[in-house]
Amino acid sequence: MDGTNLSSDVVIAELMSMGFEILEARKAIQEVGPSLNNAIDFILNGCKKVSSERDISDAGRQSVRGMRQSVRGMRQSSIMDHLQSSKKPAPSVSIVHSDEDWEVRANMLLQKHFGYPSLKRFQREALGAWVAQKDCLVLAATGSGKSLCFQIPALLTGKVVVVISPLISLMHDQCLKLAKHGVSACFLGSGQVDQSVQQKAMRGMYEIIYVCPETILRLIKPLESLAENRGIALFAIDEVHCVSKWGHDFRPDYRRLSALRDNFNAKKLPFLKFDIPIMALTATATTRVREDILKSLHISEDPTIVLTSFFRPNLRFSVKHSRTSSSSYEKDFCELIEAYSKNRHQKYSKKTNLPLENISVGTSSRDELYNLEERASESEEDDDDVSFTKRQKLSVEFLEDESDLLIDVDDFDVTCGEFNGQSSTMDLDVCEGKTEEGLTIIYVPTRKETLSIAKYLCRCGVKAAAYHAKLPKSQLRQVHKEFHENALQVVVATIAFGMGIDKLNVRRIIHYGWPQSLEAYYQEAGRAGRDGKLADCVLYANLSRMPSLLPNRRSEEQTRQAYKMLSDCFRYAMRTSRCRAQMLVQYFGEDFSDDSCHLCDVCVKGPPEQKNLIDEARIIMQMIAAHYDKRSYLESSYDDDSYHHNTCMEKPNVKMFVCRIQEQNQQLATTDLLWWRGLVRILEDKGFLREGDDKAHVQIKYPEPTKLGLEFAFAETEMEQAFNVCPEADMLLSENRPKSYSSFVEWGKGWADPEIRKQRLSRNRPWKRPRRTNKQTVRGRLAAKLSK
Numbered sequence: 072m073d074g075t076n077l078s079s080d081v082v083i084a085e086l087m088s089m090g091f092e093i094l095e096a097r098k099a100i101q102e103v104g105p106s107l108n109n110a111i112d113f114i115l116n117g118c119k120k121v122s123s124e125r126d127i128s129d130a131g132r133q134s135v136r137g138m139r140q141s142v143r144g145m146r147q148s149s150i151m152d153h154l155q156s157s158k159k160p161a162p163s164v165s166i167v168h169s170d171e172d173w174e175v176r177a178n179m180l181l182q183k184h185f186g187y188p189s190l191k192r193f194q195r196e197a198l199g200a201w202v203a204q205k206d207c208l209v210l211a212a213t214g215s216g217k218s219l220c221f222q223i224p225a226l227l228t229g230k231v232v233v234v235i236s237p238l239i240s241l242m243h244d245q246c247l248k249l250a251k252h253g254v255s256a257c258f259l260g261s262g263q264v265d266q267s268v269q270q271k272a273m274r275g276m277y278e279i280i281y282v283c284p285e286t287i288l289r290l291i292k293p294l295e296s297l298a299e300n301r302g303i304a305l306f307a308i309d310e311v312h313c314v315s316k317w318g319h320d321f322r323p324d325y326r327r328l329s330a331l332r333d334n335f336n337a338k339k340l341p342f343l344k345f346d347i348p349i350m351a352l353t354a355t356a357t358t359r360v361r362e363d364i365l366k367s368l369h370i371s372e373d374p375t376i377v378l379t380s381f382f383r384p385n386l387r388f389s390v391k392h393s394r395t396s397s398s399s400y401e402k403d404f405c406e407l408i409e410a411y412s413k414n415r416h417q418k419y420s421k422k423t424n425l426p427l428e429n430i431s432v433g434t435s436s437r438d439e440l441y442n443l444e445e446r447a448s449e450s451e452e453d454d455d456d457v458s459f460t461k462r463q464k465l466s467v468e469f470l471e472d473e474s475d476l477l478i479d480v481d482d483f484d485v486t487c488g489e490f491n492g493q494s495s496t497m498d499l500d501v502c503e504g505k506t507e508e509g510l511t512i513i514y515v516p517t518r519k520e521t522l523s524i525a526k527y528l529c530r531c532g533v534k535a536a537a538y539h540a541k542l543p544k545s546q547l548r549q550v551h552k553e554f555h556e557n558a559l560q561v562v563v564a565t566i567a568f569g570m571g572i573d574k575l576n577v578r579r580i581i582h583y584g585w586p587q588s589l590e591a592y593y594q595e596a597g598r599a600g601r602d603g604k605l606a607d608c609v610l611y612a613n614l615s616r617m618p619s620l621l622p623n624r625r626s627e628e629q630t631r632q633a634y635k636m637l638s639d640c641f642r643y644a645m646r647t648s649r650c651r652a653q654m655l656v657q658y659f660g661e662d663f664s665d666d667s668c669h670l671c672d673v674c675v676k677g678p679p680e681q682k683n684l685i686d687e688a689r690i691i692m693q694m695i696a697a698h699y700d701k702r703s704y705l706e707s708s709y710d711d712d713s714y715h716h717n718t719c720m721e722k723p724n725v726k727m728f729v730c731r732i733q734e735q736n737q738q739l740a741t742t743d744l745l746w747w748r749g750l751v752r753i754l755e756d757k758g759f760l761r762e763g764d765d766k767a768h769v770q771i772k773y774p775e776p777t778k779l780g781l782e783f784a785f786a787e788t789e790m791e792q793a794f795n796v797c798p799e800a801d802m803l804l805s806e807n808r809p810k811s812y813s814s815f816v817e818w819g820k821g822w823a824d825p826e827i828r829k830q831r832l833s834r835n836r837p838w839k840r841p842r843r844t845n846k847q848t849v850r851g852r853l854a855a856k857l858s859k
């Protein structure tokens with residue numbers, strides 16, 4: 072896109088969709104004219120860039136050219152060897168004569184190229200399936216070494232391995248790593264790729280070809296001739312959970328990869344002695360997603376499933392309550408800032424080229440943001456599933472414009488690249504381990520927040536950069552580069568960053584706001600501690616609010632599933648009595664053999680003291696049951712679905728039941744909705760309540776009693792005398808905060824005393840900046856008066 076032809080308004084709109092403030096966008100346009108890239112440079116670097124946009128695309132081309140030149144010095148001999156061997160009858164995978172034979176050779180190659188002494192057990196199993204010419208699904212933890220399962224076959228056979236991968240950044244990283252280990256590779260993105268790289272790839276010039284799903288579907292014919300000539304050892308589909316609509320990161324083009332099994336089989340291609348094996352790999356697939364993967368890809372009958380533990384013993388999980396707004400940055404990031412400032416004088420091996428310290432944030436815009444958040448946080452008790460509503464008008468368009476919902480394959484400004492065996496373009500691990508504090512990735516839901524947190528951290532002296540899909544691709548590539556070179560300390564990103572990234576010294580993954588699913592959460596958390604050393608995975612979330620589903624275009628069933636995934640994530644954060652690592656691996660269907668991880672916040676602090684909530688539980692159960700016809704419910708037909716639908720004519724929600732309880736029970740008058748919501752969730756988990764609404768919700772909204780629940784509510788015997796439970800996070804939060812007032816009379820008590828008034832107005836917010844008072848409200852005028 073040539074930015075110089077764009078009108079100022081279009082450029083400003085584009086900048087705003089990237090999360091920049093309107094004032095800074097306008098100022099930049101005034102200074103540099105209606106050029107998108109120059110404006111971005113102006114905002115980020117505080118100056119006009121010397122190069123024009125044409126230069127940027129030239130730079131992209133240059134880097135491809137550079138790569139191409141470096142490939143000339145490639146070890147042609149090995150490629151010639153492979154080409155010669157392809158003149159012989161196409162070697163079959165069973166080139167390897169016996170089990171010991173291939174294992175010995177694989178270990179030798181592993182040692183020679185990667186410096187590891189031996190294959191891991193799951194890698195042996197996956198390779199064993201490939202040797203036996205079987206399709207295979209590999210489910211193994213993040214950072215366990217799945218890539219080697221498909222890289223070794225290229226070295227063992229001399230045939231090409233074709234890897235389908237979802238992002239250019241990921242393909243780029245892997246090619247660089249392979250080049251470093253003496254393996255030639257190239258990647259082909261989805262844009263207009265350099266034809267010469269593609270042609271060389273199809274002639275078998277690289278041992279491994281990375282390709283995005285969109286492109287491979289165009290390359291079926293050339294791949295057939297590649298299979299006939301040099302030979303294709305394996306099709307590997309990395310991050311294969313992208314196939315399934317029931318998982319996270321769904322990518323429609325992944326579903327069309329069934330074309331691989333349909334085209335590359337011995338029946339269709341007579342020169343093949345057997346079907347070219349397919350190996351599909353992921354670290355985050357629930358049982359349902361696994362079934363969907365096998366079915367959607369037309370994986371042959373009787374595939375090998377290699378399943379290892381998803382448990383990452385060096386990851387320390389914790390959940391912290393935070394409003395996750397700009398007003399809480401200071402409190403939430405002070406430890407992080409301190410950790411990096413300790414080493415501020417430590418010499419970094421490379422200085423960042425992104426002069427983010429220079430980012431200027433107009434005071435007015437910061438204050439505007441602050442005030443918006445303040446206003447939103449005041450209404451936190453609303454019984455509403457959305458957390459965005461108070462800040463902005465909620466609409467699909469608005470949120471799609473705010474968040475990266477789907478990851479775009481072309482996340483870099485290069486569409487293809489080629490790498491020889493000794494790349495010197497960039498050494499990925501160039502200074503691994505040199506930064507004492509390691510690196511941090513902060514995941515946030517919206518693009519705007521990536522910028523606002525990165526700016527905040529930069530102002531506090533941390534080397535931070537923002538990353539989201541709408542930033543210029545050259546900028547994204549630069550962030551990747553500096554992240555790998557340890558020139559950055561923190562990357563603040565949307566989901567667009569990180570999938571598959573293998574960077575050893577990531578010490579902290581912070582989620583600042585609710586993730587949309589536990590799959591996404593665990594995948595992103597998996598970037599931490601890949602060197603096996605202790606690493607922290609902290610989720611900061613507003614535990615007093617239910618998370619909202621980021622609107623996206625989904626079918627009814629997909630919406631239901633999306634709510635289910637969000638609900639699981641919400642429950643994970645709310646639990647106070649179960650080991651976090653245990654919850655996570657059990658979510659993926661694993662039987663967690665250890666009792667606990669001994670690391671997470673729950674394991675370290677221990678669960679909160681149990682409470683006997685029999686009275687409260689009975690009161691709410693009876694209140695709900697009283698709304699329905701108790702006797703009819705007790706009939707055995709109650710649990711039939713038809714009966715259930717006929718009876719829920721009128722559906723009071725949890726809030727209405729709680730209001731009734733507060734009105735009717737003097738001693739419960741000061742309990743709040745937040746606390747009761749927690750109890751309702753516990754009652755649902757015990758099977759006493761169920762959702763009465765057809766629509767899905769993050770947690771039960773229109774409670775209906777089950778037969779079991781009615782038996783509990785109206786137990787005539789004394790059998791149910793105790794209902795001992797550990798209060799969940801929202802209940803604890805409610806118990807620990809000042810009580811709301813049950814009536815005006817209650818509320819009014821003490822207000823005559825100026826000291827009490829002052830305390831009440833300032834309490835509970837010790838870390839906050841003094842609130843800017845709104846003199847148009849009674850509360851604002853009162854606060855202004857008191858602060859004088």
Ligand SMILES: Nc1ncnc2c1ncn2[C@@H]1O[C@H](COP(=O)(O)OP(=O)(O)OP(=O)(O)O)[C@@H](O)[C@H]1O
Nearest residue numbers: 187189190191213214215216217218219354571573
């Ligand atoms: N046999 C082995 N012995 C020791 N280290 C290994 C072995 N195999 C792989 N590794 C190392 O494990 C690390 C993680 O590898 P890789 O990126 O393939 O993980 P992954 O399973 O694909 O993770 P993700 O699901 O996050 O993509 C790499 O640094 C790799 O070199």
Ligand SMILES: [Mg+2]
Nearest residue numbers: 217218309571
């Ligand atoms: Mg991987």
